[in-house]
Amino acid sequence: MKNIGKLFALLVVLALIVPTLAVIAQTEGQITLRVIGLEVVPEERETPLAIAKQAARTRFMEAHPNVFIESLESPPEFDTQLLVDLAAGTAPDIWYQDASTAARLVDTGNVVDMNLCLDLVPDLTLDRFVSGMLDMHQRDTGEVWGLPDGGTPMVMFYNPESVARAGLENPTSDWTWDEFLEFTQKMTLDNQGRNRLDPNFDEENVVQWGFRVRKYTFEWIYWVWQNGGDVISPDGTTVDGYLNSPETIEAITFLRDLVLKYGVAPEPSALDQLVQQFGFLTSFLRGEVAMFPRGHWEIVGLTTQEDYEPGRVAVVGNPSKVEDVTVIYESGWFINATVANDPDKLLAACQFVDELTGREYQDTKVVTGLELSANRESAQAAVEASAWPEMEAVFVEEAELGRRNYGSMYANWPVVETALDLMMENILAGGDIDEEVAIAVEEIDRELARASGG
Amino acid sequence: MQNKAFLEQPFFTTGPGWWRRFWTRSNERVGYLFILPSLLHLIAFLLIPLLFSLYLSFTDWRGTNFYNAPFIGLSNYEFMLGDRRWWNAMGNSAYFTALSVPLGMIISLGIALVMNQKLRGVYFFRTLFFMPVISSWVAVSVIWITLLDPQAGMVNYFLKSIGLPTVNWLGDPASAMPSLVMITIWKGAGFNMVIWLAGLQAIPQELYEAAAIDGANARQSFFRLTLPLLTPTTFFMAITGVISSFQVFSSVYVITGGGPRGATDVAVHRIYLRAFESFDMGYASALAWVLFFVIFVFTLLQVWYMRRREEQALF
Numbered sequence: 169m170k171n172i173g174k175l176f177a178l179l180v181v182l183a184l185i186v187p188t189l190a191v192i193a194q195t196e197g198q199i200t201l202r203v204i205g206l207e208v209v210p211e212e213r214e215t216p217l218a219i220a221k222q223a224a225r226t227r228f229m230e231a232h233p234n235v236f237i238e239s240l241e242s243p244p245e246f247d248t249q250l251l252v253d254l255a256a257g258t259a260p261d262i263w264y265q266d267a268s269t270a271a272r273l274v275d276t277g278n279v280v281d282m283n284l285c286l287d288l289v290p291d292l293t294l295d296r297f298v299s300g301m302l303d304m305h306q307r308d309t310g311e312v313w314g315l316p317d318g319g320t321p322m323v324m325f326y327n328p329e330s331v332a333r334a335g336l337e338n339p340t341s342d343w344t345w346d347e348f349l350e351f352t353q354k355m356t357l358d359n360q361g362r363n364r365l366d367p368n369f370d371e372e373n374v375v376q377w378g379f380r381v382r383k384y385t386f387e388w389i390y391w392v393w394q395n396g397g398d399v400i401s402p403d404g405t406t407v408d409g410y411l412n413s414p415e416t417i418e419a420i421t422f423l424r425d426l427v428l429k430y431g432v433a434p435e436p437s438a439l440d441q442l443v444q445q446f447g448f449l450t451s452f453l454r455g456e457v458a459m460f461p462r463g464h465w466e467i468v469g470l471t472t473q474e475d476y477e478p479g480r481v482a483v484v485g486n487p488s489k490v491e492d493v494t495v496i497y498e499s500g501w502f503i504n505a506t507v508a509n510d511p512d513k514l515l516a517a518c519q520f521v522d523e524l525t526g527r528e529y530q531d532t533k534v535v536t537g538l539e540l541s542a543n544r545e546s547a548q549a550a551v552e553a554s555a556w557p558e559m560e561a562v563f564v565e566e567a568e569l570g571r572r573n574y575g576s577m578y579a580n581w582p583v584v585e586t587a588l589d590l591m592m593e594n595i596l597a598g599g600d601i602d603e604e605v606a607i608a609v610e611e612i613d614r615e616l617a618r619a620s621g622g
Numbered sequence: 623m624q625n626k627a628f629l630e631q632p633f634f635t636t637g638p639g640w641w642r643r644f645w646t647r648s649n650e651r652v653g654y655l656f657i658l659p660s661l662l663h664l665i666a667f668l669l670i671p672l673l674f675s676l677y678l679s680f681t682d683w684r685g686t687n688f689y690n691a692p693f694i695g696l697s698n699y700e701f702m703l704g705d706r707r708w709w710n711a712m713g714n715s716a717y718f719t720a721l722s723v724p725l726g727m728i729i730s731l732g733i734a735l736v737m738n739q740k741l742r743g744v745y746f747f748r749t750l751f752f753m754p755v756i757s758s759w760v761a762v763s764v765i766w767i768t769l770l771d772p773q774a775g776m777v778n779y780f781l782k783s784i785g786l787p788t789v790n791w792l793g794d795p796a797s798a799m800p801s802l803v804m805i806t807i808w809k810g811a812g813f814n815m816v817i818w819l820a821g822l823q824a825i826p827q828e829l830y831e832a833a834a835i836d837g838a839n840a841r842q843s844f845f846r847l848t849l850p851l852l853t854p855t856t857f858f859m860a861i862t863g864v865i866s867s868f869q870v871f872s873s874v875y876v877i878t879g880g881g882p883r884g885a886t887d888v889a890v891h892r893i894y895l896r897a898f899e900s901f902d903m904g905y906a907s908a909l910a911w912v913l914f915f916v917i918f919v920f921t922l923l924q925v926w927y928m929r930r931r932e933e934q935a936l937f
Contacts, residue, residue: 248898251685272901276686436882440793441773579684582900593883611706618701621682621692 199235199516204246205264205501206239220532228523235516254278254504261507262517264317266499267304268575273502274313275579280503282312285518292522300570301498301542307577315525316542318533319498320463321570322390323483323562325470330355330376330458334363341485341562345394345422348487352378352432355458364432371431378432380439380448380460381423383593385585386573387461388423389495393571395419396490399588404578405620407612411588412605415490420605424595436596449473453480461486463497464539464563467556471537483562485569496570498542501525534560540567580619587612679908685901698908708909710884711892712916714799718888719867721803727859729807730814737815738822748819752812759809759872766805767792767877795885798878802886805873810866814859821855822848857928861921868917889913 206225208218225237240260243249247269253259254273265273273279282305285292294302294312301316324339331338334355343351353364355378362369364378381388385399392399397415400407410416427433434442434457442451449466451457453475470481486494501524503517523529530546533539534553540563541547547564554560575581591608595601629635634645645651679698683691702708737748754762769776770791778788791801825848833843849856871890874880880887880895893913897906 245898247901248685251901254686255688272684272686276684278686437772437790437793440790580900583902586895586899590884593881597883607706614701614704618697621694 197234199513200238201235201262201513201517201520202238202240202260203262203520204240204242204260205262206237207241216532216535217538220529220535223532224523224529227528228520232516232519235520237520257506259504259506261504261513262520263502263504264499265314265502266497266575267314267316267319268497268573268581270314270500270502271575271577271581272579274307278505279313280505280508280514280517282315282503282518282521283310284508284514285315285503285521286312288515289518289522292518292525296525296544297542298540298544298547298567300496300567300572301500304496304498304572304576305500314500314502315521316498316500317525318530318539318542319496319567320465320539321494321496321563321566322387322461322463322486323494323566324459324486325452325462325466325481325483326459327452327455327480328482329480330455333357333361333376333455334458338482339484341565343484343487345487345489349426349430349432352426352459353430354378356432364430374431374434376455377434377457378459379426380457381427381433381596382439383436383589383596385588385592386495386497388420388592389574389588390486390493390571391423392416392419393493393495394486394489394491395422400574400578400584404574404580405616407584407616408609411612412609417601417605420592420595421601423592424601427596428598436593450475453477455480464537467559468537481556481559483559485562485566492569494566494570495573496567497573498576499539500542540564580616583615583619584612587615675907676911678904679911681904683904685903691904694904698905699912701905702908702912707884707887708889708892711887711889712913714885714887715868715870715889717799718803718806718870719864721800722806722867722870723860723863725803726807726810726814726863727856730811731818733811734815734818734822738819748815751815754809755812757809760876762805762809763873763876766801770801792878793882795883798882798885802870802873802877805877806867806870809873814863817855817859818852821852825851853928853932857924860928861924864920864924865917868913868920 203225206221208215208221212218225239229235229237242264246265250259250263250265250273259278270279286294297316300321301319302312304319305312305314305316307313326339328338334357336351336354339348339351350365355376356364356374357376358370359373359375360368360370389399392415395415395418397413397417397419398410399416400410427435433439439457442448442456446454446456448457448460449470450473452460453470453473467481470476485492501521503514503521507513507517525543527543527546530541530543531549531553533541533546534550537555540560541550547567551557551560551564575585578584587608591604594604629645629651634651635642678691680693680695681691682694682697733751737744737751741747768774770778772778772788772790772793775791777791781788789797792798829847829851830843833847838846869890870888871894874886874888874891875894878886880891889909890913893906893909896902896909
């Protein structure tokens with residue numbers, strides 16, 4: 169009886185020890201990567217996007233049995249939460265982030281220079297990326313901060329039914345500012361079908377506006393570039409001499425005049441009313457506003473509207489003047505700088521970023537239609553695979569003309585952008601351009617001087 | 623007895639003399655024990671963050687690498703002096719306060735006077751007036767955005783139906799702030815009504831009866847009796863009203879976002895933008911402390927003014 173008791177005790181001890189040892193043996197050499205960017209919002213579960221993300225994770229873990237990808241939900245107020253987590257040492261190892269808000273993390277050394285990964289993973293090369301999107305992760309000093317995943321250039325959306333109503337041919341990407349102006353004048357119709365160039369045009373009864381101009385910098389900055397101007401110095405320390413340069417003022421004047429002089433775009437209050445009454449996308453699909461600048465994501469927004477019909481949405485490249493250029497917005501994958509302290513973990517993180525930026529995962533971008541793949545081959549292949557091949561082709565073409573947005577370069581850009589938005593809001597409401605620009609220059613330069621410790 | 627045994631434990635009976643003396647003062651020690659959890663909570667979640675933000679206001683902390691944040695002395699405060707946006711926001715806050723506090727007090731007093739009558743269904747109406755107070759600001763904001771919609775909103779529909787011109791309530795810089803004030807008053811009137819009601823019901827009925835015997839009419843009773851006796855309530859309402867008006871944020875954030883053209887960009891909204899959109903934590907902390915100081919000064923002035931009035935009334 170005594171022996172049976174001892175035997176039982178031994179069995180209990182073994183039952184406790186053996187599984188523990190097995191777990192220890194199994195986790196020996198196991199690497200866990202905590203990743204934000206693979207989960208989707210609840211309403212997108214079971215969508216192609218969610219399936220593609222999980223497939224990439226599973227595929228990678230199967231190919232690398234010693235690596236476990238712990239997929240974390242993206243928190244609300246992601247940028248704030250990330251800063252808190254970085255300060256607390258609880259930030260993920262890899263995260264997906266809008267490159268236009270990443271400059272501050274780069275400046276403070278919170279992300280890995282991806283040159284480390286290029287050395288560790290020979291297959292991972294920079295020539296796989298669309299250059300305009302890769303630019304957003306590079307500085308002149310040679311570092312590569314994160315790698316691009318997907319993005320979009322700003323292009324011109326137009327409603328072909330509205331074009332036909334005005335008796336015009338669809339525009340082509342080689343148009344100039346003058347041609348654009350004439351086009352929008354002819355596209356702006358009153359309730360008798362007369363356009364803006366008709367001396368009897370009824371200003372009180374506009375039923376179709378040719379274009380939309382808004383205060384937001386991301387919708388007008390590339391017009392400044394097209395005119396050979398800029399809003400900020402290359403080193404990001406001043407706007408004086410740039411924002412108030414003749415080229416920039418001329419571009420702003422052109423956009424202001426579209427609203428206040430030529431009357432081809434609704435004034436802000438009229439636009440607000442249109443938006444509040446139907447929602448802007450509905451107004452566009454109904455032909456009340458015939459053209460507007462936007463990115464790839466709007467295809468999804470438009471095609472899911474009740475009023476959507478295939479003949480009502482098309483895109484064309486932006487008109488050009490001195491230079492044919494647009495702006496690119498993009499999101500990418502970033503590796504936490506602390507990962508570099510553990511060589512094995514760094515290798516695993518680099519391999520996973522290689523997986524996420526490779527063809528197999530990037531080819532799924534075309535299924536979701538939200539953005540253009542940052543992988544050049546995937547982006548090219550998407551033109552044929554897309555449900556909207558003609559539009560996709562325009563996006564691919566324009567991406568090559570895209571210039572990086574300043575949010576990816578200057579940590580203080582949010583302050584500059586806010587001031588520029590307000591400046592444009594005042595100008596579109598009838599404020600004097602020179603005065604508003606002078607106020608903005610003074611305000612922004614004060615901010616920039618403070619940020620640089622001046 | 624149990625309490626005595628508890629206090630005889632080594633924790634209380636060993637250590638320096640001041641420590642042992644402290645725990646032997648029987649009247650105080652239990653009291654301190656009772657308030658200890660609350661005190662710790664206040665220290666951890668109010669006092670320490672408060673002092674931390676004061677320290678931050680002297681740094682240029684931008685949200686990352688706190689230990690490397692440069693100490694810049696009074697530079698944030700100096701920068702604030704020339705910050706056009708901040709002064710615009712402070713002006714808007716003052717405008718909001720000047721409109722919402724007196725108007726809100728007058729309107730809610732009017733409601734309280736009616737709700738203080740012996741009317742049929744008065745409890746139902748009191749509940750009705752109080753309902754906006756317990757509603758979420760976000761829900762209320764969405765409802766008002768819909769009501770004030772320039773095209774499809776019911777307010778403009780009503781104006782149109784009686785032949786009046788419509789207004790772009792939230793889209794026009796001239797009308798946006800008054801619209802916000804109107805919404806704020808509507809939401810807060812129920813709470814103010816309850817305070818006024820408490821004040822009104824504390825006035826002895828005999829005084830009104832005596833005034834009536836002396837020949838006072840309703841108007842005279844109100845201005846000579848009710849209002850003076852409501853002075854402590856008025857004082858409380860004015861102080862809390864000014865403090866909360868300077869702190870207005872939710873309605874601005876949800877309804878106008880500070881627009882149009884900065885017309886509703888109030889102080890707390892500006893602090894929020896600085897802290898959580900620009901991650902300019904040091905400067906945002908400085909602004910928060912300046913706002914605190916302004917509210918503090920306003921409150922002191924009000925206290926001083928009210929005391930002076932009370933003294934004048936006494937002598």
